[in-house]
Amino acid sequence: MDGPKKNPPRVKGVKSVETKHMEERDELYRGLKDLDRRSFLKVSAAAFGAVAGAGIFSPHSFQPVKVAHAQPVTGKVEQFRFAYISDSHLYERSLNDRFINALMRAVDDVNNMNPQPDFVFYGGDLAQLGQAKELEVGAQILKNLKAPVKMMVGEHDWYLDMGDKWRELFGQPTYSFDHKGVHCVVLNSVVEKDFWTARKLTPQQRMQTVAGLDNGVQSPFSVGAEQRKWLENDLKGKPANTPLIVFSHSPLYKLYKNWNFWTDDADEVQAILKRFNNVVVFHGHTHQMLTNRIGNIHFHGFLSTAWPWPYAPEGLPELTVQMSRPDPFNPNDGCGDGSALVHPDGLADKIYNLWNRNPVTVSKNYTASRGTKDKPSVPVRKSY
């Protein structure tokens, strides 16, 4: 399949041809992986329509259905960089412009990266209360990114309409793709057990409950049996030396249950990932610098653009290089965005671009050596 023409004119606020192309293609492939026939027809028809309408390809370009299932990664793995933005927690602009401005700042940061990252990964919690307007304004702002965007869902995006609007804007929350020899998996790790029906909560009340980090009425996050099965299938037949990156909104390990810094079936998910030599998990939700390693799996958290969370009172992983205590007098302190440099072995240097401090790199040598080598410089003021 040929790519679109290079260097199309770029208009602010309008998606680049590449972004559109990547999105439409991903959407199509994502849809095709649902093997049930009805959704196949729906998705492919939508994609054909969109693509034909945009005048980029003839619909025939998308017809070889088998291509949707990625071949096992073979051949050389190339180093690449992706940027991340996460946890913007947007309200509508008329209610709260601070979080909106913060996301716009992150978009600017990423657009100023030179060279441009291969893609931008959005780590979830785009909206604060899952409202259509919040998700829409977020989608609008993210369209200004020059590089293609990959989306992940967070609990704040989901529990008003159980993901309807999010899926309408961004597609299915669970998908995988291959990039330069690395297999990448995106999960929806914020599946909660139904706590709302018995309590007769309205969708708004359900959302409000989930939106409170310390609200004990909600249930712990999980990936769930269905997605675990999907994951097993997705990884089936891949050799152990396939470099593997997993994106999840919550950390795929058990850190602190009271704030859902936690995935209830983390052990089961880790068991699926165990047979690979190198796995890197990137997660949102914790709004802080956070590093962990469990066996072959290396974990890195994303910063939030909206606000930093305090460190959990217990269970902090040993490898974590804590960020400085945020200064309450500076609303951007402790917030930021960042990037990851993925090496041919699949391990990554994780860069935390803190807006009010020097950037911190947590290198692959640091996690690979379990913290004995390449220790990042320690910040002046730890939390207490």
Place this chain on the structure above:
Amino acid sequence: MIHRAIVRRSALVIGIGAASVIAACGGGQGAERPPSSAQSGAGTPASGEAPSVSPSAITPSTVDVLLCDGKTKVNVPQGTPGTAIAGQLMAEWMRKNPNSGWEAEERERHTLQPAADNSALVGQVEGQTYGRITPQDVALWKTETERVATAGSRVFHDAGELGSTIGVSCDMCHPHAANTHPETYPKFQAQLGRVALLRDMINWCIEHPVRGKALASDDPRMRAMEAYILAQRKGKTLEYGKH
């Protein structure tokens, strides 16, 4: 005295005889109510007690039973057991006071550190002006203290109560009041150019990240939030001035 204090805990008490209707219910002295418009906490009616029968029964076969609030009334057939009447009154009162479950609800949502247990003092007389300390006294102290902190938890977690103009509440940055460090106050805050008390820092956060209006020191919301924040740091060593 003790009796009155205990019954006051449940705002819903059915008086015994017309005279005690008012007396049993109006006795709260300085009771901390949840700040704002919400009703004070409602316990369950003391189910064993006989209901007060208002003199103004309408027909010979039914009676009006008046709740101690002087307003809530149910009309029941004569001879209805006290517990059934209590249940009906309770239901009627709850219908009119949808916020009455606020305390239980708040505590289910947001865990609160328990107030100190003083049961070791039961039976002692020292320092008490009204006799030996009873288990009821100890229970009352704890319940009332935790109630103020619970009221604070409610404000802390509610952008509306805080008067935020941007939908932001304290828990968004301070889950379970983490990183509020009340044990370090008073301390010099260079950015404020003076020594700040805990309430000054609370007000600072209300005005800035929360974008609301500062609260007066004796505002019930401020009192309640101080109580909540202090409660959550139970067990921490006081270290005023620590940065």
